[in-house]
Amino acid sequence: METELFVRYGPALLYGFGITILCWLVGSIGGVIVGFLLACLNRWGPRFIGWVIYAYVEVIRGTPFMIQLFILYYGGPYIGLLLTPVQAGIISFIIYGSPYFAEIFRSGFNAIPKGQIEAARCVGLPESRILWRIILPQMLVPITAPLTNFFIILTKETAILSVVTVPELLFQTQTMAAETFTFVEPFLVLSLFYWLMVVVTGWIGARVEQRVTRHLKRA
Amino acid sequence: MSNEPMTTKADDAIITVRNLSKYFDDFEALRDITLDVKRSEVLCLIGPSGSGKSTLLRCLNFLEQYDGGEVHLDGELIGWKDISHNPRKPLSSEALRKQRQHIGMVFQHFHLWPHMSALDNVAEALMSVRKLTKKEAREKAMTALTKVHLEDKAQNYPANLSGGQQQRVAIARAIAMEPRVMLFDEPTSALDPELVGEVLSVMKDLAAEGMTMVVVTHEMGFAAHVADRVAFLDSGRLVTCVPPQEMFGREPDDARVRSFLQTYRERNVV
Numbered sequence: 023m024e025t026e027l028f029v030r031y032g033p034a035l036l037y038g039f040g041i042t043i044l045c046w047l048v049g050s051i052g053g054v055i056v057g058f059l060l061a062c063l064n065r066w067g068p069r070f071i072g073w074v075i076y077a078y079v080e081v082i083r084g085t086p087f088m089i090q091l092f093i094l095y096y097g098g099p100y101i102g103l104l105l106t107p108v109q110a111g112i113i114s115f116i117i118y119g120s121p122y123f124a125e126i127f128r129s130g131f132n133a134i135p136k137g138q139i140e141a142a143r144c145v146g147l148p149e150s151r152i153l154w155r156i157i158l159p160q161m162l163v164p165i166t167a168p169l170t171n172f173f174i175i176l177t178k179e180t181a182i183l184s185v186v187t188v189p190e191l192l193f194q195t196q197t198m199a200a201e202t203f204t205f206v207e208p209f210l211v212l213s214l215f216y217w218l219m220v221v222v223t224g225w226i227g228a229r230v231e232q233r234v235t236r237h238l239k240r241a
Numbered sequence: 242m243s244n245e246p247m248t249t250k251a252d253d254a255i256i257t258v259r260n261l262s263k264y265f266d267d268f269e270a271l272r273d274i275t276l277d278v279k280r281s282e283v284l285c286l287i288g289p290s291g292s293g294k295s296t297l298l299r300c301l302n303f304l305e306q307y308d309g310g311e312v313h314l315d316g317e318l319i320g321w322k323d324i325s326h327n328p329r330k331p332l333s334s335e336a337l338r339k340q341r342q343h344i345g346m347v348f349q350h351f352h353l354w355p356h357m358s359a360l361d362n363v364a365e366a367l368m369s370v371r372k373l374t375k376k377e378a379r380e381k382a383m384t385a386l387t388k389v390h391l392e393d394k395a396q397n398y399p400a401n402l403s404g405g406q407q408q409r410v411a412i413a414r415a416i417a418m419e420p421r422v423m424l425f426d427e428p429t430s431a432l433d434p435e436l437v438g439e440v441l442s443v444m445k446d447l448a449a450e451g452m453t454m455v456v457v458t459h460e461m462g463f464a465a466h467v468a469d470r471v472a473f474l475d476s477g478r479l480v481t482c483v484p485p486q487e488m489f490g491r492e493p494d495d496a497r498v499r500s501f502l503q504t505y506r507e508r509n510v511v
Contacts (some may be wrong), residue, residue, distance in 0.1 A: 115506075137352035138353075141353075141354075
């Protein structure tokens with residue numbers, strides 16, 4: 023292992039790691055928000071919106087992320103949408119993630135027994151309060167694991183952003199490998215960075231799950 | 242209070258049901274039900290399963306949209322904004338919410354919110370609907386829990402309560418809102434036999450305090466001893482509505498009532 027190489031490329035790798043985390047966090051949190059709104063619209067909105075959302079989910083889930091990214095980044099300018107690589111990366115991440123998140127939320131909504139919602143209506147709770155106080159806290163129980171899972175999957179999907187020259191981790195690593203003709207070491211370090219993100223995400227997910235299932239433990 | 246229990250004075254009634262009908266697609270769940278519930282009265286709805294008892298109860302607070310006829314609470318039409326047009330126009334969810342605050346409901350399967358303590362289950366609507374502060378709401382919730390003898394279980398989650406205790410929390414949740422009437426949908430049917438008594442005893446206390454109650458039940462003992470009147474439904478129709486002495490005391494005239502009650506007589510329930 024040539025440590026001197028990493029001293030030289032360390033800053034670039036760390037910068038790449040930062041860009042990766044930026045795209046991943048903003049993209050997937052944006053995906054969660056859009057996905058949640060889609061799931062809410064699907065549940066409470068008019069029927070034709072449900073059909074539009076259904077089509078959106080099918081198209082996005084049915085095509086590879088890389089193609090969506092290409093279309094947005096290289097096709098965008100044709101309709102006047104000029105994006106920097108990072109912007110394109112984040113937006114395509116939101117577009118790609120939101121249908122999966124929407125489906126996770128949909129299954130979460132369905133997991134709440136109808137009777138509990140009737141009981142809430144019977145004491146006069148407003149619908150917004152029912153969503154906030156009755157549905158959301160409980161749907162965290164069934165959806166935390168799939169949400170964590172998908173966040174983890176997305177950590178590694180960030181590597182695809184390198185194809186539109188987002189200066190993220192893989193892009194920096196490839197640059198380093200090409201310039202120094204070393205391959206094993208840079209990619210081992212790259213893996214370490216992804217592994218770190220996955221471990222932290224998994225740990226946070228486990229803590230959240232512990233917190234939201236507190237009430238299910240019998241004393 | 243009227244000395245003539247057999248006559249129905251209109252102004253005496255808190256709930257009036259007129260020519261109520263309800264369809265589930267092509268299935269006629271309720272046909273032409275006309276019924277009054279008087280103030281402070283306990284009315285039990287009995288009948289075979291599928292006879293429409295629960296559907297009738299759920300029409301009273303518009304959990305089921307009835308298709309024909311009218312339900313009034315204190316003179317106010319429940320659920321519909323306009324019945325002169327076809328199709329009928331339902332009330333806004335805001336207006337419906339206001340009506341439902343006056344109608345307490347207790348379900349067969351309790352439907353407590355499992356992620357909240359017993360106390361918070363009761364306090365929730367006091368805060369978000371009655372707009373009490375957290376402290377006031379919790380005090381009031383505690384009073385309601387004391388009424389159902391669960392003050393020492395206030396901090397428990399529903400998972401750590403027995404079925405009977407959960408149902409009593411559900412009753413506390415409803416009475417804390419000080420409703421004008423209470424609806425019970427088979428409140429003891431999901432309970433182990435030894436837990437039925439504690440729930441019925443809380444209901445008896447409520448009745449003694451003058452709460453107007455409509456109770457769908459298979460507990461003929463409760464109907465015989467606590468109800469002021471007992472209504473028998475069969476195939477979506479109201480067969481008869483009489484004081485319990487008449488329902489249980491002598492051989493019923495109607496063959497359907499006779500055969501229904503026979504199954505209980507065989508088990509020495511009434």
